[in-house]
Amino acid sequence: DGMECTITTKGMLDYHWHVMQHDYQNRLLGFKRDNPEFRRFECVSILDLAQLTLSQLSSRTLDIIKKQSYIDSLCFPETMHKTIIVNAPKFFLASWTLIKGWLDARTVSKIEMFSSIRAAKGCLMDLIDEDQIPEDYGGTGENTVLTLEKNGQGTGGMSRMLTECMYVRSYQQKTWILEENEELDVHVYTRAVTGAKFTLTELPSRKSLVEETTVVHTGGEDGGDPLDKTLMPTTVHLTGEGGRIKGPMKLRVKGQSKGGGMFGSECFLVVGTVFTV
Numbered sequence: 368d369g370m371e372c373t374i375t376t377k378g379m380l381d382y383h384w385h386v387m388q389h390d391y392q393n394r395l396l397g398f399k400r401d402n403p404e405f406r407r408f409e410c411v412s413i414l415d416l417a418q419l420t421l422s423q424l425s426s427r428t429l430d431i432i433k434k435q436s437y438i439d440s441l442c443f444p445e446t447m448h449k450t451i452i453v454n455a456p457k458f459f460l461a462s463w464t465l466i467k468g469w470l471d472a473r474t475v476s477k478i479e480m481f482s483s484i485r486a487a488k489g490c491l492m493d494l495i496d497e498d499q500i501p502e503d504y505g506g507t508g509e510n511t512v513l514t515l516e517k518n519g520q521g522t523g524g525m526s527r528m529l530t531e532c533m534y535v536r537s538y539q540q541k542t543w544i545l546e547e548n549e550e551l552d553v554h555v556y557t558r559a560v561t562g563a564k565f566t567l568t569e570l571p572s573r574k575s576l577v578e579e580t581t582v583v584h585t586g587g588e589d590g591g592d593p594l595d596k597t598l599m600p601t602t603v604h605l606t607g608e609g610g611r612i613k614g615p616m617k618l619r620v621k622g623q624s625k626g627g628g629m630f631g632s633e634c635f636l637v638v639g640t641v642f643t644v
Contacts, residue, residue: 369532372556372600372636383435387443409448411494417454424462436469452480453487529639533622535563536632540621545614552640553605558584559633560593563622570617
């Protein structure tokens with residue numbers, strides 16, 4: 368749902384192709400430079416389904432999986448050594464039966480599924496050195512949260528990124544904390560056609576940090592049909608006029624539905640970019 372707030376299905380597939388064609392190749396060549404005796408490159412992937420919900424296994428999600436599987440089987444065969452699925456909920460089994468039908472038998476034989484990280488630990492230890500397994504997956508390596516924060520650091524002083532996928536029916540709110548010498552820039556991405564009014568408020572004073580802003584999908588830059596999934600979603604810059612919010616501060620981001628909860632929940636991806644100054 369969060370991905371659909373930022374990109375089209377075609378864009379997802381194009382990005383997948385780019386990663387496999389270019390990023391994967393760059394990793395391969397870099398490994399070859401560091402290991403001259405290198406002859407074969409295969410991936411061990413860990414797929415964590417801890418936050419998966421039944422509603423996320425929609426027809427559009429399964430369609431993307433099907434198309435990506437076809438691309439990988441046709442264009443990038445034998446690049447996967449093993450895929451370990453952990454924290455698989457019981458309801459995923461029905462979807463897995465369907466997904467297996469899109470994969471060749473050799474690929475299916477390389478996939479193992481476990482109900483928890485603890486259950487998968489023995490399998491992971493057989494495949495990966497303990498110091499290369501993140502500590503939150505039973506090893507002694509760097510925690511994945513820290514790794515993701517490091518990988519999220521960018522240019523211009525960006526130090527970390529805060530993301531919330533907010534499902535707004537009546538209202539939804541989240542709390543963020545800014546440290547000393549940090550500044551926050553906030554964008555909201557959505558395909559919501561009813562829309563919501565967003566506010567940023569300092570806590571506990573409840574002082575308003577930005578003007579109340581309506582976020583609703585307008586059908587793209589050309590004003591097309593908002594229900595057309597081939598058009599790019601809408602982006603709204605909440606901190607655009609007032610500029611970045613300066614820390615230290617505890618703040619609340621809130622979305623209030625324009626439909627009063629009468630039209631079901633709509634998804635908004637709220638992204639806070641944190642800069643160190």
